[in-house]
Amino acid sequence: HHARKRDAPSGTALALQAILSRGLGRGEEGPRVPIASTRAGHIPGTHRVAFDSAADQILLVHTARSRAGCAAGALLAARWIVGRRGIFAFADVLDDILALELEKERKVR
Known part of the structure; x- marks a missing residue:
């Protein structure tokens, strides 16, 4: 994040940590995914979310170049x-919108 952002880690980073911890079966009480x-x-x-092993690495990256995406959301x-x-x-917003898009896609096929 930019140098003036006050919270560290960000709320998004904490949310990603919770999602990944649950997905890996660590739950709320187990060891957290490091941030x-x-x-x-x-x-x-x-x-950035990285899945790393001795054999390879999978890296997912999202970069917000402006706040336009936040405003659109x-x-x-x-x-x-x-x-x-x-x-x-x-x-909840995303679930509904994605469900509508999937329904539209099914009707086209």
């Missing part, structure tokens, strides 16, 4: 929530 945080430069955010969520009641996570 490293760096605050430097001007790029709003880069997250906020607008998407604002349109989605109209008419709904309750407390939601952004995962």
Whole structure:
């Protein structure tokens, strides 16, 4: 993340850690997936997830070059929530939108 970001690790990094820990069967009480945080430069955010072994490495990288993606997601969520009641996570928005896209794709085939 950029040098002025105050929290370390970021909320996204902590969420990724929790998801990976659960996926690896470590649960909330087991050893957590390790996190490293760096605050430097001007790029709003880069997250890397690495699966490493002696034989090879799989590396997933997301780099946010601006906050435009966050703004687009906020607008998407604002349109989605109209008419709904309750407390939601952004995962709820994505689940619904992805389900609609899959349904559209099935109808085309």
